[in-house]
Every structure is written in C-alpha cells, then in structure tokens.
Amino acid sequence: DAGVIQSPRHEVTEMGQEVTLRCKPISGHNSLFWYRQTMMRGLELLIYFNNNVPIDDSGMPEDRFSAKMPNASFSTLKIQPSEPRDSAVYFCASSLQGSYEQYFGPGTRLTVT
C-alpha cells in the first residue's frame, strides 16, 4: 500500500516566484493535513481538510498561501509570491475520519533564495 505521496521532494526557487506543492493522501483516508517544519518554529499545522472541505486554515501564515483539495486523492499548497522566510520542509499527512492517527509523507524541502 503506497503511503502519502508528495512532490516535488526538493524545490529551489527565487523570491517572488510561485511555488506549488502536491500531495496524494493514502487511498480511503478522509482527512488531509498540511504542516510546515522549521528549526525555529518546529512543526506547525497550516490547514486541514475533511472530506475535501477545508475545516481549519487558521495556521496559514498569510494571503500568499492557499490550499485546495479538488478531490479525495489530491491536494495542493500554493505560495505566491514566495519569500525567503517560506524556506522550510512542508509535510502532508492523512488520516481516516474518526481517527487521530496521522500518516505523513516524506515532505518537500523548499528553499527560496
């Protein structure tokens, strides 16, 4: 059974460019989470979806960040325009509805120069 799939694994971009991170959750999982991990702030929840609907986006840092989940098997996190302080590892995780157990993807390491 494939786990959570994220792409790309690494992204290097210049300040001001648009960045799109992609996630495919585990088949059958109803909830999807986007996290950001940095040395300074640790693991932060950005947004999570339940049955493709955003439930809590209070962790999204600002309007430059947006996330979508057009169907049960795909989600994107977009940053436009990107800034150097957005450099971090972005994780996607999924879980079954009614469960607290989250399964993480390998992450996307984003570097904005």
Added chain:
Amino acid sequence: GEDVEQSLFLSVREGDSSVINCTYTDSSSTYLYWYKQEPGAGLQLLTYIFSNMDMKQDQRLTVLLNKKDKHLSLRIADTQTGDSAIYFCAVDIPDSNYQLIWGAGTKLIIKP
C-alpha cells in the same frame, strides 16, 4: 490552550536505555502518541497509549503515562544507532475535529 513540552536533546550511550519525556496541559486528552522522524524523512507513528492506561510495552519500547502529573514518557531499551532520530510527542485536542497538538521534538543522540 493545550500545550505540549519536550526537551530538545537527549544523549545516551549505545546499549543504554533512553527515556524521552513529555508534559501536556489538557487533562481531558484521550489519545497520546509518539512519532519518530529519521533524518530527511517524514514523521512515522511509533506507538500510542490511551488515557485509561498507565503503561504500554511493545518490544524495546515502553510508554508510561502519569495522568495526575500529565506526564508521558517513552523508554527505549538497549538503544541502538538506528534509534537516532527526533521523537515527537503528540496529544489529541478534545472536540477539535481530530487535530493533534505536537511537542517540539526531542533529538536522540547516540554515543558509541
């Protein structure tokens, strides 16, 4: 709101036991988890305990829960170099649509 705290680093000798500690603030939390993050990888569920349990053992791993003190610990017996990782404590946020609150993670360093 709920808060989870962990020490940032723990250094142990290979073959010794490692004990990673975590404290949390919400006494109504029911599900308490330990996740492991190896270098360059995502977080992986290691073990968990329910709030109605005091202890759970799984091979080299022992989880202890002191509900009165709101203290959770993970003991790794016979620590090996492969146990080098960051260990995250996470607890449920009651009535939160199944969100978890995460500790900062404890980096376990193994000395030869």
